[in-house]
Amino acid sequence: MLIKTKHLLNILLLVFCFPLAASETATSSINLREGVTDISHQVYDLHMTIFYICCVIGLVVFGVMIYSMIFHRKSRGAKAANFHESLKVEIAWTVVPFVILIGMAIPATKTLIAMEDADESDLTIIVTGSQWKWHYEYQGHDIDFYSLLATPEQQRSGQWIKGDTYLLDVDRPLILPINKKVRFLMTSDDVIHSWWVPDFAVKKDANPGFINEAWTKINEVGTYRGQCAELCGKDHGFMPVVVEAVSEADFENWLLSEKDKILQAKAEEQKWLAMNMSKDELMLEGQQVYTAYCAACHQANGQGLPGAFPALLGSPYVTGPVDKHIEIVLNGKSGTSMQAFAKQLSLKQIAAVVTYERNAWGQNSGDLIQPKDVNQIVKSGL
Amino acid sequence: METSLPTHSDNHAAHHGPAKGIKRWLFTTNHKDIGTLYLWFAFIMFLTGGAMAMVIRAELFQPGLQIVEPHFFNQMTTVHGLIMVFGAVMPAFTGLANWLIPLMIGAPDMALPRMNNLSFWILPFAFLILLMSLFMEGGGPAFGWTFYAPLSTTYSGDSTALFVFSVHIMGISSIMGAINVIVTIFNMRAPGMTWMKLPLFVWTWFITAYLLIAVMPVLAGAVTMVLTDKYFGTSFFSAAGGGDPVLFQHIFWFFGHPEVYIMILPAFGIISAIVPTFSRKKLFGYSSMVYATASIAFLSFIVWAHHMFTTGMPVAAELFFMYCTMLISVPTGVKVFNWVATMWRGSISFEVPMMFAIAFIILFTFGGFSGLMLAITPVDFQYHDTYFVVAHFHYVLVTGAIFSLIAATYYWLPKWTGVMYDNKLAKWHFWCSLISVNVLFFPMHFVGLAGMPRRIPDYSIQFADWNQIISLGGFAFGLSQLIFLALLIKACRKKGEPVPAKVWDGAEGLEWDLPSPTPYHTFSTPPKIK
Known part of the structure; x- marks a missing residue:
C-alpha cells in the first residue's frame, strides 16, 4: 500500500511541476503565450499569478491529505480521533479563501476594464x-x-x-x-x-x-x-x-x-467586359474558383452532402436557365448556407465558375458565360 | 445489481416478490428494480458515449483528416456530450437516488412508484430517437451539445426536430424523477429522521432535485424556441426578425450552469458517505456541508454568463459574473477541507471505494482550480473555447462525477448483490482508470493553453505530440471500463464471497442494518431512529 501512495505522490509532483518548469519560455507548447501587446502581457501575468496561487493551495491541501493517508492509516495502528467540528477552523477556511479571492479580483478588474476600453482608436x-x-x-x-x-x-x-x-x-x-x-x-x-x-x-x-x-x-x-x-x-x-x-x-x-x-482591377474588369473568353480559359479559372469557394459544401464532385448541402449535379439551377444560375451565385439564398458571392468574386470569376458548374462532372451543356453576361444581370438588379 | 427474493422469513415480502421474466422490469414499481434499471441504462449509455469519444480521439490521433469527415466529427462531439450528460451521468445519479434514498431515510419505497416507472421507461426512447437521427440523410445534430443558434436553427439539418423531441423526453423524465425525490424526502422519512440527521447523499439529492425542477423547463423552453425558429417562422434568435442569437446563450446557460451542479452535488453526497466510513471517523462539519451545498445551489443561478464572456457583454455584467463565479470556490473549498479534516487523525484503510473517493477529491480539486482560473474574465478570453476548457470540465465530470459514481457502485454493490465484488479486478480497474484518465485529460490543459480550439477535427502540427498522448490515454481509459463491465457482470451473477449486513466496519446509516443482499421489500414498518 505504501508503494502505491508513493506512486500517487509521484503523479502529483509530475503534474504540478511540469507546467512550472515549462512556463519560463515565451513560446511554450504547454502554456499561454505572453503575446505582443501590453494587454496580453497583463493577461499572461494574471494567468501565472492565479496558477501559482492554485499550486500553493493545492500543495497545502493535498499535503495535509497525503500526510494523513500515510500516518493515519489503520494498518499503522492509527486510532480514529473523535472530533467532528470546530467553529474556529471552519470560519478560518471560509474567510481565508475569501481574502485570497479579493486579492485576485483587484488586478483582474483593472485588466478587464482596460481591455474593454476601445475609445480613441487610430x-x-x-x-x-x-x-x-x-x-x-x-x-x-x-x-x-x-x-x-x-x-x-x-x-x-x-x-x-x-x-x-x-x-x-x-x-x-x-x-x-x-x-x-x-x-x-x-x-x-x-x-x-x-x-x-x-x-x-x-x-x-x-x-x-x-x-x-x-x-x-x-x-x-x-x-x-x-x-x-x-x-x-x-x-x-x-x-x-x-x-x-x-x-x-x-x-x-x-x-x-x-x-x-483596386484601380487596376477595375480597369481590368472593364477590359474583360469587352472580351469573350474561350471555354478552356473559363473552365480553368472556374475550377480554381470552385475549389476555393464552393467545394467545401457542394464537394469537388458536385454531389454535395445529402441532407446538409444540395448537389449541383442535376440541380435545376445548373441544368435550367443561365440567368437563374448566375443570380443565385450573385445573391445567395436567404435562410440557407448559400452565401451571396457578388461581393466576394469578380465578374470574371463568377462567369468562370458558372461555366464550370454547367460543363464539369461529365455534363456538357456547352453554355459559355462571359463576364458581360454576369454584368448584365448585376445591372438589371435581379 | 440484481435483487433476489428476500432471504429472511418475511411472509409479507415473499407474497409480493418480483414478477418473473421481462414483465418484472417493464411493470416494476419497486424502487430497487427501477434503480437497477437506471444504473444499467446509464452504464450502457456511458459505453455508447464512450465509443463516440473513441471515434473523436482516433480522428485526432494525428493531424490531417483520416477517419471521419468534419461533418460527422461534429455529430460525434455533439452526441457524445448529450449522451454523457443526459444519458450517463444524470440517470446514474437518479438510479442511486432510487436505490438509496428510501433505504437511507427508512422508507418502504419512493413516494410515487408508478411515476417512477414511467420516468425511467421513457428514457430509452429518448436516446433511441437521438441515436437514430445519426442515420438520417444529412446526419444527426452537429451543432455541439450547447446547440447555439443560429447554427442549430437556420443552418442545421432536419435531424434538429428529432433532437428537440428527444431532449423534451429527457427533460420530462428528469422532472418526474426530481418530483419523486422531493416528495419522498418530505413525506416518507422514518419517525425520528429529522432534517439534520439526513445522510448527506439525501441532502445533496434533495437540493439537486430542486435545481432540476427549476431549470429543466428552461431547457425545454430553449429547445422549443429552436424548434419554432427553425420550422415555424419565429425569430427568437434571429436578428433579421428582431431577435438576438445571444439571447439563446443566456437561456441555455441559465439552464446549463445549474445543470453542472446537478451533476456534481450528489457526488458530494457520495464522497461524504465514503470518506467517513473508511476513515472510521464521523464526517467533519456536517451542518457546514449542508449549508455549503445550499450556497452552491443558490450561486449556481447567478453565474451563468461566465460561459459567455466573449459574446460582448457590458463590463459591469462581466465583473458581476466574474465575482459571483469566484465566490463559488468558497463553499466548494469548504467541502474539500471538510473531507480532508475527516481523514485527518482517522484510522484510514484503502478499500476500492475509498481509493476512488480519494482520487475524486484530488482530481475534482484540479478541476476546481482550472475553474477558478476560467472565472477570471480577462484570462478567460484566452482560455475560452480551447482545450483548456475541455480539460476543466472533463476533470470535474469524469474524475469528478463519474469517479464518484464508480466509488458509489463499489461502496453499495455488495449491499445490493450480497456478494463482495472481485477485489483484484476492482484494483486493476482503479489503477488503470486513474493513470489513463490523467494521461487523457491532463495534457489537454497544455494544448489548450498553447492555443488549440475545441471542436476541431484537424489541427496544426504544433499540437500533434500531445494529441497523440491524449488519444492513447483515451483508448486506455475506454478499455479500462471494460474491466468494470466484467466485474459488474460477475457481481450481478452473485459470484463472490457473501457479505454481512454491515459490509464495511466503519459504515453508518440505516441501509447497513438491512440484510445483504437487500430484501425486495424493506422498511415495511418504519425503523426506529436513535
Missing part, C-alpha cells in the same frame, strides 16, 4: 465572419478583402507533407500597423464565429446582426496566427486568422499600393 477594421472565411474592411480606406485558408487540400488529405503553418495559413492576411490602437468591429453574415489571436489576447464573438468591439495595440512587427474559436459548422477548424503587423511607414505604403491595385 484605425478601425470591420471583421465579418462567414462560413468559413473572414472578411476585413479598413474603415475609411475603401479597402476590403476576404481571407481564406491557404493550406492545400493535398496536405489535409495526407498526400503532401504538412508545413509548419499547417491550417494556419491564409491567402490574404490582415495587415496592421504596430504602435497604433486598432479597433475591431466584429460581426457575422451567418452563424456565430469568434475571432481570436492569442498573441493579442483578443477573442471576441462575431454575432450575426450585432456588432462587437475589441481593440489591440501591437508592439512588435511579425506574423500572428489564430483560429475561429466558436463552433460554426462543418469547416469550423479551417478558418484561421493571420495578422501581419508591419511598421507604420510600411503600413502607409501598403495602403497606397492596395488602392492602386
